[in-house]
Amino acid sequence: MARAVTSQRKAINTVVAWAIGLLIFFPILWTILTSFKTEAQAIASPPIFLNFDWTLENYAVVQERSNYMRFLWNSVIIAGGSTLLGVLIAVPAAWSMAFVPSKRTKDILLWMLSTKMLPAVGVLYPIYLLFIQLGLLDSRAGLVIVIMLINLPIIVWMLYTYFREIPGEILEAARMDGATLREEIIYVLTPMAIPGIASTILLNFILAWNEAFWTLNLTAVNAAPLTAFIASYSSPEGLFFAKLSAASTMAIAPILILGWFSQKQLVRGLTFGAVK
Amino acid sequence: MGRITLEKVSKRFGDVEVIPPLDLEIDEGEFVVFVGPSGCGKSTLLRLIAGLEDVTSGKVVIDGEDATRVPPAKRGLAMVFQSYALYPHMTVRKNIAFPMRMAKIPEDEQKRRIEQAAAALNLTDYLDRRPGQLSGGQRQRVAIGRAIVREPAAFLFDEPLSNLDAALRVGMRLEISELHKRLETTMIYVTHDQVEAMTMADKIVVLRAGHIEQVGSPLELYHNPQNVFVAGFIGSPKMNLIEGEEAAKHNAHTIGIRPEHIDVSRDGGGVWSGRVGVAEHLGSDTFFHIHETGLAETITVRAPGEVQFKHGDQIGLTPRADLVHKFDAEGLRIV
Numbered sequence: 001m002a003r004a005v006t007s008q009r010k011a012i013n014t015v016v017a018w019a020i021g022l023l024i025f026f027p028i029l030w031t032i033l034t035s036f037k038t039e040a041q042a043i044a045s046p047p048i049f050l051n052f053d054w055t056l057e058n059y060a061v062v063q064e065r066s067n068y069m070r071f072l073w074n075s076v077i078i079a080g081g082s083t084l085l086g087v088l089i090a091v092p093a094a095w096s097m098a099f100v101p102s103k104r105t106k107d108i109l110l111w112m113l114s115t116k117m118l119p120a121v122g123v124l125y126p127i128y129l130l131f132i133q134l135g136l137l138d139s140r141a142g143l144v145i146v147i148m149l150i151n152l153p154i155i156v157w158m159l160y161t162y163f164r165e166i167p168g169e170i171l172e173a174a175r176m177d178g179a180t181l182r183e184e185i186i187y188v189l190t191p192m193a194i195p196g197i198a199s200t201i202l203l204n205f206i207l208a209w210n211e212a213f214w215t216l217n218l219t220a221v222n223a224a225p226l227t228a229f230i231a232s233y234s235s236p237e238g239l240f241f242a243k244l245s246a247a248s249t250m251a252i253a254p255i256l257i258l259g260w261f262s263q264k265q266l267v268r269g270l271t272f273g274a275v276k
Numbered sequence: 277m278g279r280i281t282l283e284k285v286s287k288r289f290g291d292v293e294v295i296p297p298l299d300l301e302i303d304e305g306e307f308v309v310f311v312g313p314s315g316c317g318k319s320t321l322l323r324l325i326a327g328l329e330d331v332t333s334g335k336v337v338i339d340g341e342d343a344t345r346v347p348p349a350k351r352g353l354a355m356v357f358q359s360y361a362l363y364p365h366m367t368v369r370k371n372i373a374f375p376m377r378m379a380k381i382p383e384d385e386q387k388r389r390i391e392q393a394a395a396a397l398n399l400t401d402y403l404d405r406r407p408g409q410l411s412g413g414q415r416q417r418v419a420i421g422r423a424i425v426r427e428p429a430a431f432l433f434d435e436p437l438s439n440l441d442a443a444l445r446v447g448m449r450l451e452i453s454e455l456h457k458r459l460e461t462t463m464i465y466v467t468h469d470q471v472e473a474m475t476m477a478d479k480i481v482v483l484r485a486g487h488i489e490q491v492g493s494p495l496e497l498y499h500n501p502q503n504v505f506v507a508g509f510i511g512s513p514k515m516n517l518i519e520g521e522e523a524a525k526h527n528a529h530t531i532g533i534r535p536e537h538i539d540v541s542r543d544g545g546g547v548w549s550g551r552v553g554v555a556e557h558l559g560s561d562t563f564f565h566i567h568e569t570g571l572a573e574t575i576t577v578r579a580p581g582e583v584q585f586k587h588g589d590q591i592g593l594t595p596r597a598d599l600v601h602k603f604d605a606e607g608l609r610i611v
Contacts, residue, residue: 167359167361169357169358169359169361170361170362170363170364172328172348172355172357172361173355173357173361173362173363173422174363174374175327175328175347175348175349176326176328176348176349176353176354176355176432177349177354177374177375177378177422177426178349178350178375178378178379178426179349179374179378180349180378183378187374188363191363191365192363192364192365194365
């Protein structure tokens with residue numbers, strides 16, 4: 001029997017859900033609101049919620065001082081490039097782990113995950129030196145590679161989980177039908193795993209977009225993405241809360257919009273395999 | 277085309293020997309059924325022929341060529357899986373076309389073969405649907421269609437009917453048999469259902485624990501089972517196996533008599549006697565499960581037509597002497 005849900009209970013659930021949702025969203029909302037205030041109102045005590053003089057001045061100043069489009073373009077290239085490159089490498093890797101596992105497969109998966117437990121700063125020095133040697137410092141190519149590498153374990157893990165849901169007999173059928181390994185992956189495995197691959201791409205795009213440690217440490221001007229754009233407004237020697245908020249809003253807007261339109265896909269991706 | 281020879285083929289998974297070295301000859305155009313209880317290695321044997329599993333030792337020879345190291349895609353065999361294994365993201369048409377697409381067969385030839393296969397399998401109206409929108413029987417027909425169009429050297433069927441309901445199973449069984457008559461291509465068919473084996477096969481291979489117990493035509497296996505296992509496995513209802521004093525009278529360790537080879541009589545007549553436990557009236561036949569015979573726990577008898585005995589009745593049994601099978605202590609047939 002289905003559990004009875006009374007309308008009263010439903011109303012309470014709705015209120016609680018909205019309260020939690022707003023609580024989580026509040027910092028972002030506050031940032032967006034602050035971006036429309038003057039610098040003085042931004043630090044007013046007690047804080048002003050909605051009753052302030054709405055202004056677009058901060059946005060104008062930010063755009064005047066720094067070229068938003070250049071940072072945006074760098075972010076798109078770094079996040080997009082690292083994600084696509086990562087998926088290209090991870091699909092065959094996850095295929096072999098899911099469908100022809102060896103005795104060591106579980107160990108390899110754990111080992112890959114363990115690299116995520118290492119503090120990034122621990123390898124900053126060698127990577128920085130390597131980048132100087134290879135001339136990759138402050139280059140988009142260099143960042144694409146580094147961010148691809150740090151996200152690769154997650155991409156492989158996610159794809160591995162999705163691939164495990166695909167019955168091996170279908171791939172065997174493809175083999176019997178004369179498909180080579182490449183054809184099997186392109187025509188059978190990938191189309192069947194599209195929902196999983198899509199949410200993997202989405203999640204990793206967001207992770208790469210928000211990645212700050214490497215983007216801040218390995219770029220200066222040419223390859224600086226939006227994370228560097230925000231950081232340039234957080235200076236200790238002045239009150240620039242409103243401008244910092246405006247810059248932050250501009251930096252998160254693209255990813256927020258992307259997330260909003262793909263939330264169904266994201267949720268499905270994150271709960272994939274929970275119910276068969 | 278379609279002659280398959282296994283030479284000393286064996287398979288181990290780790291320390292477990294699933295198939296000890298065995299030899300088997302499958303002739304061109306034959307319908308061969310691998311039958312045996314679950315876990316007997318019949319599916320593994322099929323997968324070794326397909327190339328989906330590597331042999332541990334021995335040779336798989338297809339049409340005179342050593343195919344032991346040839347990948348499944350290049351062996352020229354088609355397989356129908358128990359789970360159908362259709363491509364869920366493709367329409368029926370694309371599913372059937374897939375092997376031809378992989379073989380780079382020209383488009384118009386592909387189209388011709390798809391239409392031909394669809395017509396033969398009653399799929400013409402479903403070509404633009406996806407597998408998810410089809411019933412189990414239709415899905416299995418798509419899987420067969422996908423196998424036919426590539427014109428393989430041999431078809432491999434891995435328990436293709438076990439996911440279907442009983443009525444559909446009988447229908448599909450006939451369709452596959454007719455397909456074999458029409459195509460005259462070698463077919464290797466794995467099943468645990470001895471009725472399927474008996475009705476479809478030219479040649480049955482009975483397997484137990486990876487060993488071939490007997491190879492022969494259905495009627496050879498029925499009339500001359502080489503050992504107790506085959507005697508008990510082939511035939512429905514099962515052969516009655518009797519040990520002890522009664523067997524000793526025939527100078528055997530075990531004697532076997534099929535249910536249809538025992539005559540029943542009333543009022544103390546007959547060689548043996550017992551009490552009817554359950555009587556199953558099918559109209560065409562009547563099955564009796566008889567207890568208290570002093571021979572075995574239950575003796576099953578199949579009497580033709582309607583025979584009126586009921587639970588608790590005393591019944592006389594007379595085995596037909598010339599149809600008693602005799603086996604020695606090792607379970608082997610005594611000639």
